Amino acid sequence: xxxxxxxxxxxxxxxxxxxxxxxxxxxxxxxxxxxxxxxxxxxxxxxxxxxxxxxxxxxxxxxxxxxxxxxxxxxxxxxxxxxxxxxxxxxxxxxxxxxxxxxxxxxxxxxxxxxxxxxxxxxxxxxxxxxxxxxxxxxxxxxxxxxxxxxxxxxxxxxxxxxxxxxxxxxxxxxxxxxxxxxxxxxxxxxxxxxxxxxxxxxxxxxxxxxxxxxxxxxxxxxxxxxxxxxxxxxxxxxxxxxxxxxxxxxxxxxxxxxxxxxxxxxxxxxxxxxxxxxxxxxxxxxxxxxxxxxxxxxxxxxxxxxxxxxxxxxxxxxxxxxxxxxxxxxxxxxxxxxxxxxxxxxxxxxxxxxxxxxxxxxxxxxxxxxxxxxxxxxxxxxxxxxxxxxxxxxxxxxxxxxxxxxxxxxxxxxxxxxxxxxxxxxxxxxxxxxxxxxxxxxxxxxxxxxxxxxxxxxxxxxxxxx
Amino acid sequence: xxxxxxxxxxxxxxxxxxxxxxxxxxxxxxxxxxxxxxxxxxxxxxxxxxxxxxxxxxxxxxxxxxxxxxxxxxxxxxxxxxxxxxxxxxxxxxxxxxxxxxxxxxxxxxxxxxxxxxxxxxxxxxxxxxxxxxxxxxxxxxxxxxxxxxxxxxxxxxxxxxxxxxxxxxxxxxxxxxxxxxxxxxxxxxxxxxxxxx
Numbered sequence: 303x304x305x306x307x308x309x310x311x312x313x314x315x316x317x318x319x320x321x322x323x324x325x326x327x328x329x330x331x332x333x334x335x336x337x338x339x340x341x342x343x344x345x346x347x348x349x350x351x352x353x354x355x356x357x358x359x360x361x362x363x364x365x366x367x368x369x370x371x372x373x374x375x376x377x378x379x380x381x382x383x384x385x386x387x388x389x390x391x392x393x394x395x396x397x398x399x400x401x402x403x404x405x406x407x408x409x410x411x412x413x414x415x416x417x418x419x420x421x422x423x424x425x426x427x428x429x430x431x432x433x434x435x436x437x438x439x440x441x442x443x444x445x446x447x448x449x450x451x452x453x454x455x456x457x458x459x460x461x462x463x464x465x466x467x468x469x470x471x472x473x474x475x476x477x478x479x480x481x482x483x484x485x486x487x488x489x490x491x492x493x494x495x496x497x498x499x500x501x502x503x504x505x506x507x508x509x510x511x512x513x514x515x516x517x518x519x520x521x522x523x524x525x526x527x528x529x530x531x532x533x534x535x536x537x538x539x540x541x542x543x544x545x546x547x548x549x550x551x552x553x554x555x556x557x558x559x560x561x562x563x564x565x566x567x568x569x570x571x572x573x574x575x576x577x578x579x580x581x582x583x584x585x586x587x588x589x590x591x592x593x594x595x596x597x598x599x600x601x602x603x604x605x606x607x608x609x610x611x612x613x614x615x616x617x618x619x620x621x622x623x624x625x626x627x628x629x630x631x632x633x634x635x636x637x638x639x640x641x642x643x644x645x646x647x648x649x650x651x652x653x654x655x656x657x658x659x660x661x662x663x664x665x666x667x668x669x670x671x672x673x674x675x676x677x678x679x680x681x682x683x684x685x686x687x688x689x690x691x692x693x694x695x696x697x698x699x700x701x702x703x704x705x706x707x708x709x710x711x712x713x714x715x716x717x718x719x720x721x722x723x724x725x726x727x728x729x730x731x732x733x734x735x736x737x738x739x740x741x742x743x744x745x746x747x748x749x750x751x752x753x754x755x756x757x758x759x760x761x762x763x764x765x766x767x768x769x
Numbered sequence: 770x771x772x773x774x775x776x777x778x779x780x781x782x783x784x785x786x787x788x789x790x791x792x793x794x795x796x797x798x799x800x801x802x803x804x805x806x807x808x809x810x811x812x813x814x815x816x817x818x819x820x821x822x823x824x825x826x827x828x829x830x831x832x833x834x835x836x837x838x839x840x841x842x843x844x845x846x847x848x849x850x851x852x853x854x855x856x857x858x859x860x861x862x863x864x865x866x867x868x869x870x871x872x873x874x875x876x877x878x879x880x881x882x883x884x885x886x887x888x889x890x891x892x893x894x895x896x897x898x899x900x901x902x903x904x905x906x907x908x909x910x911x912x913x914x915x916x917x918x919x920x921x922x923x924x925x926x927x928x929x930x931x932x933x934x935x936x937x938x939x940x941x942x943x944x945x946x947x948x949x950x951x952x953x954x955x956x957x958x959x960x961x962x963x964x965x966x967x
Contacts, residue, residue: 318949318952318953318956319949324930324931325929327946327949327953329953329956329957331960331963339848339849339850341801341803342802342804342850345802345803350941350943356957356962358962359962366799367799367800379800381800384800385800420964422963425963430848431847431848432846432847446848447872447875448848448849448850448853448872448875449804449876450850450876450942451875451876451879453943454943454946457943457946457947458943458946458953459953459957460953462942462946464929496787496842497787497845497868497870500842500868500870527846530842530845530870530871532871551964552965553965554965561963596787596789596845617786617840621787714796714847715796716796716797716799716800733789733791733846733847735789735791735846736791736792736814737791737792737795737814738791738796741814
């Protein structure tokens with residue numbers, strides 16, 4: 303048989319039905335749901351008298367619209383409370399397992415899927431959330447869908463899908479000290495653009511990716527959508543297998559070994575061809591900081607805010623001018639001169655244990671700058687427990703960071719964790735769109751280490767030569 | 770889904786690339802548990818900004834517009850289908866742009882809402898025509914896959930036959946899928962649930 307990519311192997315093995323020239327009916331192995339994009343889908347099922355086809359493949363949690371403060375207190379926003387209650391009622395009515403507030407499995411949907419071992423190589427995975435691409439780190443085909451498709455999967459466990467193109471992003475060389483998976487993916491988006499991978503399933507490959515931990519791989523795949531990609535994936539290897547061993551939803555003993563062999567066989571065959579190829583040199587990448595209002599507007603920490611006058615394309619020039627006006631930045635300002643008011647460490651991009659460890663390592667015994675309000679929001683209850691067992695909460699609290707309960711929090715600001723108009727935030731999240739973290743708020747996307755160092759100094763610093 | 774019928778509608782120009790779904794419908798409107806009424810939140814932050822009377826949807830001349838024209842990569846970012854529901858509820862029936870983000874495009878097609886891809890030059894032509902002529906309208910015909918105006922200018926757009934059929938007939942995609950019950954059942958029988966029983 304001809305050499306195949308990981309994507310091709312998964313796609314071909316999930317086609318239930320297809321006629322020539324038509325989209326494929328694709329079987330979905332795992333469906334993750336949350337409170338914000340599912341209520342209208344359940345309502346659709348009710349109206350049509352349909353049920354959830356595969357409750358054993360459907361898992362729900364509450365993450366987007368929940369407070370990260372004391373969980374014993376009632377939810378003060380009545381609209382949020384109603385949405386959470388709707389999720390609970392829908393899960394009861396349709397028999398779906400819900401990891402509710404208070405459950406030790408609760409957390410951001412893209413953190414708990416891998417953590418519980420629900421996410422496995424070779425699967426098709428969907429969720430009503432664009433960062434579903436995160437799960438691709440395990441060698442799964444995982445993509446975000448809208449509410450109509452959530453309803454479709456609930457009812458049929460399938461989706462009609464046009465086959466995306468394949469894009470290889472090969473990362474060669476080694477990242478320098480202080481340069482992280484977050485800097486790599488920001489640099490990739492900066493290079494190919496926010497629509498650079500539209501219509502494509504990316505596979506990240508090469509020695510840099512192979513050397514990454516699963517948590518680093520998840521950070522990279524997570525932001526594939528920020529380059530417009532349909533999905534981001536990485537071929538399964540021993541790192542993948544060892545991460546999954548012993549997780550609650552993977553089998554044990556001989557059955558696990560059998561599955562592991564099958565997973566390893568899913569890796570892209572040598573000689574397999576991609577529709578497009580991009581190469582990146584890891585060694586040339588410095589810590590990244592976004593300056594504008596989309597994740598492609600990014601520069602190295604050692605550089606300056608771009609000058610729109612120097613853009614050749616008038617449309618790009620106008621976009622840069624508008625972005626700088628919104629961000630309250632002057633052209634050519636050194637990045638390290640930008641002062642910040644807030645720091646957010648968390649999200650499905652950078653809310654895992656290793657992210658919090660990287661941030662805590664920068665903090666050491668230092669204090670958050672008096673002018674900065676900083677918070678750490680673990681991605682899940684498990685991350686929170688693990689971090690507390692390692693004493694990270696004490697390091698953060700002693701430095702003046704707030705230590706919160708798990709959820710999406712200020713990544714999208716649906717809960718009370720929002721920026722005030724004009725506030726400037728160093729954030730480990732994934733989107734710096736206008737108003738994303740609060741109306742009028744100004745977001746700079748960075749790695750956890752860069753965010754922690756900025757919290758202490760009150761402005762951006764290059765973590766490679768800081769202190 | 771409602772069927773998509775040909776129509777002639779006033780064009781509103783949104784001269785920006787990379788319009789993300791956070792702008793189309795800001796987060797505070799995502800707490801809704803129904804699909805209706807989201808038009809009030811459409812481009813809320815831009816519409817409600819002080820001194821923003823020149824924002825396209827605040828201008829009286831574009832009141833009642835049903836065709837939105839924008840620049841490349843429209844609908845990028847979050848998967849929130851609320852973006853399409855808000856455009857639809859506000860009165861739009863189609864968006865024209867040189868390119869769309871994948872999820873937004875999918876969401877549109879599930880709601881009888883038409884994302885039309887034209888070339889950057891054709892889109893530019895429409896922006897110029899709108900600037901020149903108050904009341905500039907376009908006729909959109911999905912059967913013929915054309916966009917045209919009164920002056921005789923017209924452009925053809927592409928759409929996959931399956932999606933065209935779904936839109937024109939207003940098909941319930943779930944019902945369509947359930948016709949394949951036998952194949953889905955056969956697939957499930959060969960692919961057991963991968964999780965140990967709790």
